[in-house]
Amino acid sequence: MPLIPVNNTRLFVDEIGSGPTIVFLHGGFGLDSSYFRPYLDPLSQWFHCLFVDLRGNGRSDEVEATSITLPNILKDLEALRAHYQLGSWVIMGHSGGGLVSQLYGLRYPHSLRKLIIMSSFGQIPFDAPDWREGPKRFDLPQATRGFNTFLKGVATDDEYRKANLDIAPLFFADPEKADLTPFMHIQYRVAPFNQLFNTHGKTNLLPDLPKLAMPLLAIHGREDWRVPVAEAERVVDLVPDGNLLVLGNAGHFPFFEQSQECVVAIRDFAQES
8 A cells, every 4th residue: 555654643754675675765845756756766676665645745645734844744754764664764855755754864764764855955044145046057948947936836736737847847957958757747736835845945954964974975967057056065075974976967956868887876875784
């Protein structure tokens, strides 16, 4: 059953493979974990893969918006680990999911064997050019429309979906070759997006990152304008056992454009040592 009960809600968990467990946390917020597949499915040859929709996100149960907080999300993940009766596991968090995974490592260091962040950061807002500046080099009217929707404020799931689809080509190294299929299948939820950015839109983990006790691998696309690679470098420089892999010809979703490289890097890093 894909809905797992934790802390008075249920999380949607897509489960494939066997072996040591890797948990995949989506970004967004307000997205779901479907966009990881099938790109990262080959990892199921070596690992028990759990693709998780976070509290109130995607296909997980709807909850009161005020309960969608980072502390509750961390408790949910720890309850999920207990549900699977695991001593420890590996977490891979993409974008905002990477921030969650770093927080989890700081809160539950004995539960996390290794940590992988992808296209992620250690603080928000981060030091970067205005997020509207990067796309200006592309002539995509729909992207301008999407950004204007976000600036105005998104109030419904449908508005959130349309705005994300409008800007989606810009998350690729080459927007003209973007395959938007993964974005079409996401179940968009605006409540987590608004709630988490209203309550946790200013979060700085950088002072605490030297306390991360487990090995960390940061994977980043060189062409990622949304989260500059400098943010991953900042995290890696602060974590005692931090490692960085920068992939060329890849944007904010490196596993779309460099799936084989991502699979190999995750496999080699996450295997028991």
